[in-house]
Amino acid sequence: MxxxxxxxxxxxxxxxxxxxxxxxxxxxxxxxxxxxxxxxxxxxxxxxxxxxxxxxxxxxxxxxxxxxxxxxxxxxxxxxxxxxxxxxxxxxxxxxxLPPAAGADGTAVRVASQNLRAGNPDPAATVGALAGDAPDLIGLQEVDDDQRVAPALAGRYPHRTSVSTVALWSRWPIREAHGVDTGLGWDRALRAVVAAPPGDLTVYVVHLGSARAGHTATRDETVTALARTVRADPAERLVVLGDLNTATTDRAFTPLTRLLGDAQAEAGQGFGFTWPAQVPLTRPDHVLYRGLTPTTAGVVHTPDTDHRAVTAGFRW
Missing domain, CATH: 1.20.58 (Methane Monooxygenase Hydroxylase; Chain G, domain 1)
Structure with missing residues (x-):
């Protein structure tokens, strides 16, 4: 025409x-x-x-x-x-x-978090791909058996602690560690103090309650419980690693955003979606912090799991 x-x-x-x-x-x-x-x-x-x-x-x-x-x-x-x-x-x-304003210069500690997926046929391959980026600390969720993960991490990360299905692997000594009650009736979170070279760093590894269509009450309650615990924590430098089962845009996330910064928002580029791994549509996995300056943040596509991993770097 x-x-x-x-x-x-x-x-x-x-x-x-x-x-x-x-x-x-x-x-x-x-x-x-x-x-x-x-x-x-x-x-x-x-x-x-x-x-x-x-x-x-x-x-x-x-x-x-x-x-x-x-x-x-x-x-x-x-x-x-x-x-x-x-x-x-x-x-x-x-x-x-927009390109992040922060640069990697001066990064003192690199962290990573990965939901392994319960029933993962090869968790060693999953964490092996993540360890290839050489983070100093790795927080894991849905760990069925630490011994299946150990072959990929034990040599580079001689220090570890775990509670139920969450674990922390570290290049540096872990001074203390204990489970954290988030209201699930059983501990699915831990708090550890890591003796990093620049000074002590408090690390939480967390897997909050699941959110399902039509039912978010349990997840919301665990967010509130975690926020209450973090608010009462006297640690000057603190990071929270884990699958929090909520996106940063979700109103349920507000109790945590009032207390902690988001490494992806401050030092990453893009939304950093992590789930589902093949075609990510949201970001339930997070690295939150206080008392540090984020320098880098990103996402790593690892095999044999339904979540992509999240990473971040910080300087004191």
Missing amino acids: TEQMVDERAAGEPAGRRGRRGIVVVTCAVLLTALLLGHRAVPNVQGLGSLVDSVTPLLGLGVPLLGLAALLRRSRRALLAVLLPALVWAGLFGRAW
Whole structure:
């Protein structure tokens, strides 16, 4: 169809119809903008609010779809409307894609965290891939059997401690360690003090309660319990490694963000999604901190597990 024919067709279109052209796209753009800005106002009934919070970064995918629809409708008004959610999304999440301001210079300690997956057929291969990045400390969750992990770590990490299904492997001596109650009825978290060369570092390795569709109460309670424990901890320098079963955009995460910094947000690039491992759509795995300066943060795709690993570097 030639440009002249398009113009003639548009000119022959009734004025009322031309006025309504693109109205569906405009409406969708306004609704998308409202959801981006007000996702935490969605009632958290049966975990709905938490779910919407967690997928909010992915709502940006709606922008190019609406832009394409506006082009197909040949509507300038619709195209202008699509700019609104685009600008809001960029304001909310665009910073995550900027190069981090911090550099690796001066990094004193490198940490990593990995959910191994219960029933992992080859956990040694999983942690072996992670150890290849040479972190100083490795926190593990869903550890079925430490002895299956030991062949890949024991030589480089002579110090270890574990509680139930969480474990910490360290290049440096561990001064003390004990289980941490997060309200599950059994300890699925530990606290250890590591004698790092620059000074003592308190490390939590944590696997919080699971969140399921329609049921987030247990997860929410464990987040609150962990926040209460961290708030009362007198340690000057502290890191939390683990699968917290919640995204940073989730309102349930707020008790922790009030107390701790997020290494990925401060020293990483991108959202750092970790789950599911093949096509990550959210980030339940975290490295949180206080009393340190993050220098690096990233994600490592390891084999035989359903979570990607998270890493971070810090200087004193």
